[in-house]
Amino acid sequence: MRIAVAGGTGRIGRLVVALLAQSGHEAVSLSRGEGVDLLSGAGLAQRLTGVEALIDASNPAAADAADAERVYTAASENQLVAELAAGVGHHVALSIAAIDAVRGGPHYFGKRAQERTVRAGAVPHTIVRATQFHDFPAMIAERAVSGGEAVVPPLLLQPIAPADVASVLVEAALGAPEPAGVVVAGPRTEDAVDMARRTFAARGADRAIRASWAGAALGLEFSGEVLLPPAGARIAPTSFDAWLAAGAR
Numbered sequence: 405m406r407i408a409v410a411g412g413t414g415r416i417g418r419l420v421v422a423l424l425a426q427s428g429h430e431a432v433s434l435s436r437g438e439g440v441d442l443l444s445g446a447g448l449a450q451r452l453t454g455v456e457a458l459i460d461a462s463n464p465a466a467a468d469a470a471d472a473e474r475v476y477t478a479a480s481e482n483q484l485v486a487e488l489a490a491g492v493g494h495h496v497a498l499s500i501a502a503i504d505a506v507r508g509g510p511h512y513f514g515k516r517a518q519e520r521t522v523r524a525g526a527v528p529h530t531i532v533r534a535t536q537f538h539d540f541p542a543m544i545a546e547r548a549v550s551g552g553e554a555v556v557p558p559l560l561l562q563p564i565a566p567a568d569v570a571s572v573l574v575e576a577a578l579g580a581p582e583p584a585g586v587v588v589a590g591p592r593t594e595d596a597v598d599m600a601r602r603t604f605a606a607r608g609a610d611r612a613i614r615a616s617w618a619g620a621a622l623g624l625e626f627s628g629e630v631l632l633p634p635a636g637a638r639i640a641p642t643s644f645d646a647w648l649a650a651g652a653r
């Protein structure tokens with residue numbers, strides 16, 4: 405099967421592309437580095453010939469909440485228009501678990517706009533909502549460094565391995581559209597501050613961590629149990645400990 409992967413050079417996208425190739429499928433990666441701009445639609449139509457499903461694992465940058473809504477709406481609309489023209493029968497979008505529960509966070513406004521656009525579109529779809537990836541705490545730590553310390557908020561997460569996310573996306577694309585969507589999480593809850601410390605240690609990186617909401621990349625609207633998956637979420641197998649032991653990459 406020929407499957408397009410929007411954002412196929414990104415963190416999750418490249419794992420999806422590799423998994424498709426390993427499973428005997430043909431992956432068509434779509435990114436600006438490969439001549440496709442999802443925001444303008446440039447280069448999209450030419451790459452969708454013979455494509456049966458498209459997995460959207462892109463992550464277009466945005467300046468604020470309003471910009472994130474604009475960017476994610478445009479990127480999704482352009483994909484759906486090109487998919488309809490090319491006869492692509494299944495749009496699989498990677499979203500975030502619990503995005504309805506969190507009212508802040510500019511990125512979340514963009515992801516909700518993406519979901520609305522996909523649901524309103526004419527292409528049969530599956531929205532895969534994943535919890536935060538195992539490397540999420542280290543990633544947000546790098547975004548909030550002050551006075552030589554990385555500030556990490558004490559989030560409660562149920563994180564998932566990037567390879568497990570890729571696997572669920574591929575399975576979705578190979579199957580029939582599931583309009584009700586899929587929610588997937590890792591096997592156990594974890595503390596983001598502990599995760600960041602252990603990730604940097606596993607990578608051999610000398611990074612001082614300070615636990616705080618003040619100055620962190622995410623605000624208090626992410627506190628409590630708001631990021632945990634709903635009951636009945638699918639549970640992926642790879643624990644944070646196993647991911648660390650395998651090199652934390």
Ligand SMILES: NC(=O)c1ccc[n+]([C@@H]2O[C@H](COP(=O)([O-])OP(=O)(O)OC[C@H]3O[C@@H](n4cnc5c(N)ncnc54)[C@H](OP(=O)(O)O)[C@@H]3O)[C@@H](O)[C@H]2O)c1
Binds near residue numbers: 416417436463534540
């Ligand atoms: N991090 C988490 O814990 C988490 C949890 C759940 C869901 N998610 C979702 O997972 C998705 C993927 O995240 P990621 O970390 O894998 O992304 P990433 O590593 O930042 O990769 C982004 C990809 O999108 C492409 N891209 C960006 N702007 C583009 C544009 N205008 N046109 C075409 N391609 C474009 C990039 O390639 P070019 O730069 O070459 O264009 C790259 O291939 C995101 O939408 C995020 O919301 C993340």
